[in-house]
Amino acid sequence: MGEKADVWQGTLALMVLKTLETMGAQHGYGIARRIEQVSDNQLSLNYGTLYPALLKLEQEGAIASEWGVSENNRKAKFYKLTRAGRKQLEREAKGWEQTKAIVARFLSPAEEA
Amino acid sequence: MRKLRALWMRLRGMFAGAAAEDELSAELESHLQMHIEDNLRSGMTAEEARRQALIQLGGFEQSKQAYRERRGLPWLETLGQDLRFGMRVLRKSPGFTTIAVLTLALGIGANTAIFSVVKAVLLAPLPYKDPGRIVAVWTANAARGGQPLPSTAADFAIWKQRSGVFEDLAPSYDNEMTLTGQGAPQFLIGYAVAANYLRILGVAPQIGRLYTDQEDRPGGPKVVLLSDHLWRTTFHSDPNITGRAITLDGRSYTALGVMPRGFNYPQSVEIWIPSAIEPSAFDDFNHTYVRILGRLKPNVTLAQAQVAVNALEAQVASAHPDTDSGNRVVLVPLREQLNGDIRKPLLILMGAVGLVLLIACANTAGLALARNAERQREISVRLALGATRKRLLRQFATESCLLATIGGGLGILLAMAGSHFLLTLFPNDVSNLNIPTVTSIPIDRGVILFAFTVTVAAALLFGTAPVLRALQVEADGVMKESGRGMTASRRSNRLRSAVVVCEIALSLMLLTGAGLVVASFQKVVNADLGFQPDHLLSLELFLPPDRYPREDRTRTRTFVEQVVKKLETTPGVASAAATNYLPLSGFWGTTNFLLRGQAQPKDGQAPEADNRTITPNYLRTMKIPLLSGRDFTDADRDGTMHVAMINQTFAKQYFKDKDPVGQELNLGSMEQPNWCVIVGVTGDVKAFGQDQPTHADIYQPFDQQPYPIVAFTLRTRTDPAAMVKAAEQVLWSVDPELPVFKAIPMELLADQSLAVRRASSVLILAFSVLALVLACIGIYGVMAYAVAQRTQEIGVRMAFGARRSDVLRLIMSFGARLALLGIAIGLAGALGFTRLLASLLFEVNAMDPVIFSAAAALLVLILIFACYVPARRAASIQPTEALRAE
Numbered sequence: 001m002g003e004k005a006d007v008w009q010g011t012l013a014l015m016v017l018k019t020l021e022t023m024g025a026q027h028g029y030g031i032a033r034r035i036e037q038v039s040d041n042q043l044s045l046n047y048g049t050l051y052p053a054l055l056k057l058e059q060e061g062a063i064a065s066e067w068g069v070s071e072n073n074r075k076a077k078f079y080k081l082t083r084a085g086r087k088q089l090e091r092e093a094k095g096w097e098q099t100k101a102i103v104a105r106f107l108s109p110a111e112e113a
Numbered sequence: 114m115r116k117l118r119a120l121w122m123r124l125r126g127m128f129a130g131a132a133a134e135d136e137l138s139a140e141l142e143s144h145l146q147m148h149i150e151d152n153l154r155s156g157m158t159a160e161e162a163r164r165q166a167l168i169q170l171g172g173f174e175q176s177k178q179a180y181r182e183r184r185g186l187p188w189l190e191t192l193g194q195d196l197r198f199g200m201r202v203l204r205k206s207p208g209f210t211t212i213a214v215l216t217l218a219l220g221i222g223a224n225t226a227i228f229s230v231v232k233a234v235l236l237a238p239l240p241y242k243d244p245g246r247i248v249a250v251w252t253a254n255a256a257r258g259g260q261p262l263p264s265t266a267a268d269f270a271i272w273k274q275r276s277g278v279f280e281d282l283a284p285s286y287d288n289e290m291t292l293t294g295q296g297a298p299q300f301l302i303g304y305a306v307a308a309n310y311l312r313i314l315g316v317a318p319q320i321g322r323l324y325t326d327q328e329d330r331p332g333g334p335k336v337v338l339l340s341d342h343l344w345r346t347t348f349h350s351d352p353n354i355t356g357r358a359i360t361l362d363g364r365s366y367t368a369l370g371v372m373p374r375g376f377n378y379p380q381s382v383e384i385w386i387p388s389a390i391e392p393s394a395f396d397d398f399n400h401t402y403v404r405i406l407g408r409l410k411p412n413v414t415l416a417q418a419q420v421a422v423n424a425l426e427a428q429v430a431s432a433h434p435d436t437d438s439g440n441r442v443v444l445v446p447l448r449e450q451l452n453g454d455i456r457k458p459l460l461i462l463m464g465a466v467g468l469v470l471l472i473a474c475a476n477t478a479g480l481a482l483a484r485n486a487e488r489q490r491e492i493s494v495r496l497a498l499g500a501t502r503k504r505l506l507r508q509f510a511t512e513s514c515l516l517a518t519i520g521g522g523l524g525i526l527l528a529m530a531g532s533h534f535l536l537t538l539f540p541n542d543v544s545n546l547n548i549p550t551v552t553s554i555p556i557d558r559g560v561i562l563f564a565f566t567v568t569v570a571a572a573l574l575f576g577t578a579p580v581l582r583a584l585q586v587e588a589d590g591v592m593k594e595s596g597r598g599m600t601a602s603r604r605s606n607r608l609r610s611a612v613v614v615c616e617i618a619l620s621l622m623l624l625t626g627a628g629l630v631v632a633s634f635q636k637v638v639n640a641d642l643g644f645q646p647d648h649l650l651s652l653e654l655f656l657p658p659d660r661y662p663r664e665d666r667t668r669t670r671t672f673v674e675q676v677v678k679k680l681e682t683t684p685g686v687a688s689a690a691a692t693n694y695l696p697l698s699g700f701w702g703t704t705n706f707l708l709r710g711q712a713q714p715k716d717g718q719a720p721e722a723d724n725r726t727i728t729p730n731y732l733r734t735m736k737i738p739l740l741s742g743r744d745f746t747d748a749d750r751d752g753t754m755h756v757a758m759i760n761q762t763f764a765k766q767y768f769k770d771k772d773p774v775g776q777e778l779n780l781g782s783m784e785q786p787n788w789c790v791i792v793g794v795t796g797d798v799k800a801f802g803q804d805q806p807t808h809a810d811i812y813q814p815f816d817q818q819p820y821p822i823v824a825f826t827l828r829t830r831t832d833p834a835a836m837v838k839a840a841e842q843v844l845w846s847v848d849p850e851l852p853v854f855k856a857i858p859m860e861l862l863a864d865q866s867l868a869v870r871r872a873s874s875v876l877i878l879a880f881s882v883l884a885l886v887l888a889c890i891g892i893y894g895v896m897a898y899a900v901a902q903r904t905q906e907i908g909v910r911m912a913f914g915a916r917r918s919d920v921l922r923l924i925m926s927f928g929a930r931l932a933l934l935g936i937a938i939g940l941a942g943a944l945g946f947t948r949l950l951a952s953l954l955f956e957v958n959a960m961d962p963v964i965f966s967a968a969a970a971l972l973v974l975i976l977i978f979a980c981y982v983p984a985r986r987a988a989s990i991q992p993t994e995a996l997r998a999e
Contacts, residue, residue: 047170
């Protein structure tokens with residue numbers, strides 16, 4: 001299976017929001033698969049942990065859910081971004097970029113040395 | 114915002130029902146199915162597809178649990194679980210729960226009720242500006258009895274100008290007046306107060322205005338301020354009262370305004386008029402009539418002010434030694450001035466009721482300990498199954514809180530019922546005591562907060578012991594111990610013993626305190642008043658100066674004589690008389706006197722005695738004994754030889770062994786002597802209440818010394834209260850314009866004068882009985898349990914040949930040790946506690962050995978009983994049964 005990075009809280013929320021932005025309304029299983037695919041199977045995602053994360057986002061008002069029918073004609077709960085969610089995504093993405101840049105700056109001289 | 118929304122959603126999530134659970138299941142189910150389908154598509158077997166999907170999900174139930182924890186608030190849910198479990202546990206042992214809850218309810222209820230009184234009386238905000246800095250200023254002088262009394266105008270003026278500690282200082286003096294022209298004539302308690310007096314209090318009238326400094330001068334306009342009560346009753350809340358002319362003492366005054374409702378200073382005053390003190394009065398060091406109110410400067414403390422004023426007064430005294438030497442200036446904070454006689458009893462009651470609560474807590478702790486010992490199996494099983502200690506502690510704490518909360522809730526209900534009753538114990542109509550007017554004792558937010566605090570404190574107090582005990586439990590240890598234990602473990606014994614010792618000590622403290630207070634009350638009630646108050650009616654009145662001029666006292670003489678004559682012939686009246694100052698009425702006055710041959714003392718240092726003027730039948734009507742000599746007769750009139758009687762206290766104080774009859778007293782001055790021959794000695798009358806010392810009294814015939822203050826007393830053949838109407842008719846037949854200040858049977862007056870003492874005694878007795886009952890329950894419960902736990906040990910002892918008497922002795926000596934320890938601690942505590950009671954005691958020693966030993970003996974008896982019953986039961990068991998018992 002190789003080394004896989006664990007998904008930590010916070011990042012998972014960001015990934016969920018980004019996924020929903022790209023794909024539109026999606027059910028839990030779809031989101032999980034999508035995150036795995038995008039990460040090129042580098043992430044070990046326990047699908048079960050996705051649902052509390054979705055619930056948290058929903059409680060915070062970033063996403064909304066409703067029951068619908070999947071592509072395979074199966075009843076499933078679909079999640080979609082709310083306006084608040086879109087803003088949160090923007091904010092967190094920006095924050096993430098900053099963090100990334102800062103950490104990168106710390107790490108790059110070490111690589112040169 | 115986001116966090117808040119989430120918290121709200123989670124709170125709602127806590128109450129998610131079955132529908133939410135179904136939805137979660139459906140969502141996860143559909144997730145699994147989609148995953149399985151995908152796995153099948155990628156070529157797995159059906160079984161493998163399902164297995165892989167579940168692994169990736171991380172377990173179906175686990176996922177659900179993680180989701181649930183996010184949905185609600187787990188800690189809150191645990192609390193809910195603990196509460197539900199606690200309720201179930203409590204319901205399972207209804208006996209324990211009922212006793213514990215009732216015990217706590219009584220303890221908390223009693224505390225809340227007394228606190229509600231304390232709050233209403235001692236802590237209620239005073240409706241004055243910055244009342245903490247307002248002080249009443251009095252002069253005390255050993256030659257005048259050492260009590261704080263009014264001061265002289267000259268002293269006032271010097272203190273005001275030179276002390277430097279007062280922001281402002283204002284004079285006043287009492288000034289009773291008769292209001293006419295508004296229905297029945299009314300006698301009103303009035304005060305002449307300086308304009309700045311009302312500014313010091315910081316009150317504004319609800320209607321109209323205060324008078325100004327310019328209006329407050331000799332010869333100034335006759336203006337008056339009315340109390341809210343007077344305005345509402347006599348003037349029917351007339352909104353146009355300002356500017357209206359009213360008649361006081363036959364003169365016309367202009368009503369300036371109405372003081373706000375609740376403004377009551379000085380107490381019971383109905384009208385305030387300008388003081389209008391002549392400038393020359395401020396050189397008068399002789400007459401002590403000025404009642405002073407002051408406001409301290411912001412940076413001056415009471416103690417500093419006290420020192421500064423007394424230093425100044427020492428200078429004044431050296432300049433005016435005749436009048437001021439020995440003077441001590443006393444500053445009394447406003448609140449103390451208002452609550453004077455009730456503060457100490459209330460605080461003592463608060464202490465007593467606190468002890469009751471401690472006993473209630475010890476009780477509950479003892480019960481909880483015994484019960485938890487029975488639950489040790491449960492505890493050890495739970496520990497063995499992996500419950501953490503923390504979780505168990507939480508469970509116990511929750512149970513304690515639950516008990517305390519139910520008890521506290523019931524307690525508040527009890528307090529609400531009780532505070533009404535407490536109000537009746539503190540009557541407002543007490544003339545001889547300084548008691549604030551309390552019309553309601555509300556159970557308000559502050560009281561509820563107090564009850565809540567007490568509840569939490571109680572829960573901590575009684576809950577800690579069982580929780581500590583639970584902490585020490587070892588999972589395997591308990592199973593072993595409760596399985597085959599021979600004697601109970603040391604530690605649990607010690608905790609239980611501590612509970613018993615505490616209860617004995619606390620009960621002893623309360624019992625001795627109650628014993629002393631109740632014994633004092635008995636003594637006071639049975640104390641001889643010096644007259645027979647039954648079948649005695651009194652009518653107090655004040656003769657208005659406009660119709661009964663001070664210069665011409667003939668009218669006063671005639672009026673009193675006529676009324677007494679008419680009263681004596683009224684059906685139902687056995688005899689009638691009149692006096693100036695009625696005993697127990699709160700009114701009294703003094704006169705200076707000199708004995709024949711005594712050198713002229715310095716001014717203000719002449720001996721003083723209470724002056725009482727009476728009509729000839731007074732002693733007979735009041736049934737005051739005549740000890741020697743003769744009573745006044747109708748022949749002792751104005752113009753005949755001036756005579757006097759003295760009471761026993763006077764005789765003892767000034768004549769020692771000499772026979773006073775025939776001796777002479779100068780009741781005038783050196784320059785204008787008024788020599789009176791002492792013709793008789795009367796018994797002492799407790800004129801200030803049964804528990805107050807008797808003053809030296811001088812009686813003079815009313816006709817020789819008429820007074821504008823008159824109290825008629827009637828010895829009736831039937832119920833004196835029923836005679837009020839008839840007596841008033843007689844009065845009004847002589848003078849239809851005269852108001853009766855107060856008509857009251859003397860028995861009732863005597864009864865009222867004991868109000869605070871009675872209330873305190875009744876309450877402290879009730880609390881100690883309550884404490885005793887609680888302690889009985891608690892001690893018996895703990896001892897019975899302790900003995901029951903030793904059943905096996907007893908079995909072994911008996912199997913080895915111990916006799917029943919040995920077993921009895923074993924248990925009894927255990928109880929005796931606890932009793933002795935508890936009594937030793939309790940006696941030490943009682944000595945401290947009863948010392949605080951001193952102000953409630955009367956002719957009872959604070960360390961009365963009879964009461965102390967009686968209280969101790971009572972507790973020993975209770976403990977013997979509490980040990981004996983279970984000990985006998987234990988001793989009568991067959992050894993074989995005892996050995997098998999668990």
